Amino acid sequence: MKYRKLGRTGFEVSDIAYGLWGMSGWSGSDDQQSLDSLQLSVDAGCNFFDTAWAYGEGKSDGLLGEIMARNKKRLYAASKIPPANDKWPALPTYKYLDVFSPDHVIKYADLIRKKLRVDCIDLLQFHVWDDSWTDDPEFRSTVEKLKDGGWIRYFGLSLNRWEPENGIEALHTGLVDVVQVIYNIFDQAPEDKLFPLCQELNIGVIARVPLDEGSLGGKMTLETRFPKDDWRALYFGPENLANTIHRVDKLKKIVPAGMTLPEMSLRFVLSHPAVSTTIVGMRDPKHVRDNIAASDAGRLDSGLLAELKKHRWDRKPQPWSD
Secondary structure, eight states, X not given: OOEEEOGGGOXXXXXXXXXXXXXTSSTXXXXXXXXHHHHHHHHTTOOEEEOOXXXXXXXXXXXXXXXXXXXXXXXXXXXXXXXXXXXXXXOTTSOHHHHSOHHHHHHHHHHHHHXXXXXXEEEEEESSOOGGGTTOHHHHHHHXXXXXXXXXXXXXXXXXXXXXXXXXXXXXXXXXXXXXXXXXXXXXXXXXXXXXXXXXXXXXXXXXXTTGGGGGGSOOOTTOOOOTTSTHHHHTSTTTHHHHHHHHHHHHTTOOTTOOHHHHHHHHHHTSTTOOEEEEEOOSHHHHHHHHXXXXXXXXXXXXXXXXXXXXXXXXXXXXXX
16 A cells, blocks of 8 residues: 655545445445455555545444544544535535534534544545635634644545536635545546645645546446435436446546556546545455555556546536536
8 A cells, every 4th residue: 555645734644545435325335344344444554534424424434433443553534524504515605604604513523523533533624615605704713713622633625526626715725734526537627727736735635536436447337227325326317327338438448458447547546646545435345455456556657647638528517416
């Protein structure tokens, strides 16, 4: 496992991070299997874990807290405060105080740290963001209270899907230490403006959805269907599935010999110097072993990277993509 600095936090984090959404927000999860996979990842060198209160109303935070309590190794926990209006993504029509009032933020910071079994959270993020909120004085005062009061070590923002530049104003405030954004072979837009700014300001970058919610795992087909209570049933509905499979099939044709599509996809993300770590869902031991092997393999060669640049797919938020 390779490690990188998470921006100005100074944390040396594994470049493959463990994402816990699949342990409570997707179908087919099993708590014991989840705990076994988490422990296997720790044993293999993973030390950065991304969760959120919204992942099962604290369930994933609790699973992570159990693993952290079991291990003496330094493990880094990143969690997220849900929007008070329970709406994803954030929109400029929403008022900041209706989404992240001081009382709401402090309430969930306390709930999360109890689930994690810690006094101080390594990284606490807002689960949604809109840059129209940047100048609200409560934003600054709340983040400063979290840090000065010892509730958190560092603060971050999780940016809306396919809106990587809707967060740039907030980054200029100096309050944001880490930004989380969707970045993968299809979704390359963060390279345009967000990544250069993060490099300039030494802001850590957590790249999420490196496998496009699973399509870049290479196993989905036009006949793939998910249970109605699984979020992917909406994302890979009729408006998105066929287009996605068509593009994945094109990618399969250029996967080098001896490499898999998911390995190529993960290594593409890790090839960008702005990326500190990438979040991968790993619900069973095979996922853990395969993903950590991608870290060990390192960056892709320049020729393959140039070819993958041609597969950029710029999209705009849709009702099914929330």
